Amino acid sequence: MIPSRSVLDRQQIVDRLTELLGASQVDTDHRHLQEASVDRFKKYQSVHGIFDGPLPAAIAYATSTSEVSAVLAFADIHLVNVVPRTGRTGTEGGLETSVEDSIVLDCSRMNRILRVDEENMQVTVEAGVPLQVLEDALRRRGLTTGHSPQSKPLAQYGGLVATRSIGQFSTLYGAIEDMVVGLEAVFPGGRVTRVKNVPRRSAGPDIRHVVIGSEGALCVVTEVTVKVFPFRPENNEFHGALVDDMATGLAILREVVTGGFRPSVARLYSPEDARQHFAHFSEGRCVVVFVAEGPSGIVSATSDEIRRVIASHRHTAVDAALIEEWFDDLNWGQDKIDAEKELMRTERRLGYTTEISADWSEVGAIYDSVLHRIRTEFPFASDLTMLGGHSSHSYQTGTNLYFVYDYVIDCDPRDEITKYHVPLNAIIVEEALLHGGSMVHHHGIGKYRSPWSEAEHGSAYAILEGLKRQFDPNGIMNLGTIFPVDGAGLVPRP
Numbered sequence: 001m002i003p004s005r006s007v008l009d010r011q012q013i014v015d016r017l018t019e020l021l022g023a024s025q026v027d028t029d030h031r032h033l034q035e036a037s038v039d040r041f042k043k044y045q046s047v048h049g050i051f052d053g054p055l056p057a058a059i060a061y062a063t064s065t066s067e068v069s070a071v072l073a074f075a076d077i078h079l080v081n082v083v084p085r086t087g088r089t090g091t092e093g094g095l096e097t098s099v100e101d102s103i104v105l106d107c108s109r110m111n112r113i114l115r116v117d118e119e120n121m122q123v124t125v126e127a128g129v130p131l132q133v134l135e136d137a138l139r140r141r142g143l144t145t146g147h148s149p150q151s152k153p154l155a156q157y158g159g160l161v162a163t164r165s166i167g168q169f170s171t172l173y174g175a176i177e178d179m180v181v182g183l184e185a186v187f188p189g190g191r192v193t194r195v196k197n198v199p200r201r202s203a204g205p206d207i208r209h210v211v212i213g214s215e216g217a218l219c220v221v222t223e224v225t226v227k228v229f230p231f232r233p234e235n236n237e238f239h240g241a242l243v244d245d246m247a248t249g250l251a252i253l254r255e256v257v258t259g260g261f262r263p264s265v266a267r268l269y270s271p272e273d274a275r276q277h278f279a280h281f282s283e284g285r286c287v288v289v290f291v292a293e294g295p296s297g298i299v300s301a302t303s304d305e306i307r308r309v310i311a312s313h314r315h316t317a318v319d320a321a322l323i324e325e326w327f328d329d330l331n332w333g334q335d336k337i338d339a340e341k342e343l344m345r346t347e348r349r350l351g352y353t354t355e356i357s358a359d360w361s362e363v364g365a366i367y368d369s370v371l372h373r374i375r376t377e378f379p380f381a382s383d384l385t386m387l388g389g390h391s392s393h394s395y396q397t398g399t400n401l402y403f404v405y406d407y408v409i410d411c412d413p414r415d416e417i418t419k420y421h422v423p424l425n426a427i428i429v430e431e432a433l434l435h436g437g438s439m440v441h442h443h444g445i446g447k448y449r450s451p452w453s454e455a456e457h458g459s460a461y462a463i464l465e466g467l468k469r470q471f472d473p474n475g476i477m478n479l480g481t482i483f484p485v486d487g488a489g490l491v492p493r494p
């Protein structure tokens with residue numbers, strides 16, 4: 001727990017926020033404050049009603065950029081920690097209020113789609129627009145964002161940009177950083193900054209990247225302009241195959257993607273992970289999945305190449321209809337989150353994930369050494385009910401691995417994180433870094449991987465730290481996120 005540095009007490013913070021925003025935009029309900037003090041990293045504790053970290057002083061609901069600016073000006077002067085939030089699907093502790101008497105600055109009421117520009121193929125939204133809402137609106141016009149993280153039904157644009165999110169169709173459309181044309185953000189002190197919308201420029205470093213991925217630790221994203229694309233689902237073609245091992249599956253992904261083809265989906269599941277998704281046909285083998293999408297000529301050429309590459313490896317073909325059926329039920333809305341909560345309550349077990357990335361030459365070795373270390377070093381390996389993973393985002397130079405681990409909790413819910421989640425996370429992070437990869441592919445650093453931020457960036461960490469010093473000199477933005485805080489008591493430095 002980090003003590004507040006503010007000279008104001010809780011009630012004074014609430015009073016000032018109420019003066020700035022009005023009572024209807026300031027929430028101090030005890031239950032809401034408890035829920036606002038954590039994110040999905042502490043999902044097991046919260047489902048058991050355990051909220052033992054500091055509670056925020058209030059949740060402030062902003063409805064405009066000027067209100068965000070007013071709150072950040074107030075917070076900066078009085079040294080009150082601010083945790084921005086939108087869709088609340090964050091998984092890495094980025095929403096945890098580790099500082100006493102923080103303000104949770106909620107932008108979900110900034111939810112207007114401001115402009116759809118079909119000539120210049122871009123759309124401008126406020127930070128609180130849910131991706132699903134925008135996607136539904138665009139599809140009615142025959143357009144798509146091309147962005148489809150599994151959290152699409154719930155995640156909103158502020159968080160999508162702030163975490164450097166990525167969707168299932170990334171091989172074709174890219175990740176959020178490839179989609180953002182321009183944006184508006186508010187910095188501590190209340191300064192509003194707009195990065196204008198241009199197709200490309202050579203006007204110094206790309207300022208968008210100071211904001212994209214900043215996880216609420218530098219500024220608050222208030223408005224975003226993203227690209228749009230034609231939506232042609234009628235052309236989609238699905239492909240699936242069973243292969244004997246991860247090495248064969250990785251070789252197939254690599255050959256298709258590095259050969260210049262851009263299927264929208266390119267995935268490989270380990271046998272254990274495949275059993276969770278494709279139990280009725282996976283036969284204890286790895287499953288390779290592709291979707292070809294876009295204009296019909298491109299779909300046909302991409303599908304031909306996928307078939308050719310798969311055929312050149314030992315495999316068993318999977319009926320395309322089975323892959324399509326699975327794909328239609330992949331996303332997580334509130335219904336699946338509620339079902340997961342019920343399972344955590346009744347069965348004392350849960351599943352977590354840790355995602356990393358690495359070059360093609362290293363990724364197989366990382367997969368093998370992580371599984372080996374967890375099975376041989378982790379003292380509570382017998383509590384694991386599932387350990388495996390998948391690759392879901394491939395590039396010219398490498399791919400990601402999304403480790404998936406489920407366990408039964410054989411301890412007080414309070415100890416679950418230190419007994420299971422943190423040590424398992426640590427093994428995966430260590431192996432990724434050891435092999436020259438990245439410790440985090442798309443969920444953000446949050447507060448639980450920040451002890452390794454310096455190791456992740458090496459000599460470039462000075463640049464990252466410089467951004468914090470420059471834009472948040474008083475250290476009011478989401479303390480402990482991205483940038484480790486000694487003594488924060490979250491995870492000890494490795």
Ligand SMILES: Cc1cc2nc3c(=O)[nH]c(=O)nc-3n(C[C@H](O)[C@H](O)[C@H](O)COP(=O)(O)OP(=O)(O)OC[C@H]3O[C@@H](n4cnc5c(N)ncnc54)[C@H](O)[C@@H]3O)c2cc1C
Nearest residue numbers: 086087088089090094149150151156158159165166216221
């Ligand atoms: C079931 C499930 C599936 C998921 N699947 C994917 C996936 O496929 N791909 C993927 O990339 N991620 C995935 N995630 C992670 C998560 O959904 C993404 O990180 C998402 O981008 C978070 O958006 P959000 O609106 O929910 O942000 P929040 O949870 O509200 O916030 C996340 C982080 O962003 C910061 N933040 C939020 N809003 C702002 C703002 N306006 N300005 C500045 N900072 C802000 C917060 O402080 C926090 O650090 C998944 C999560 C869940 C629960």
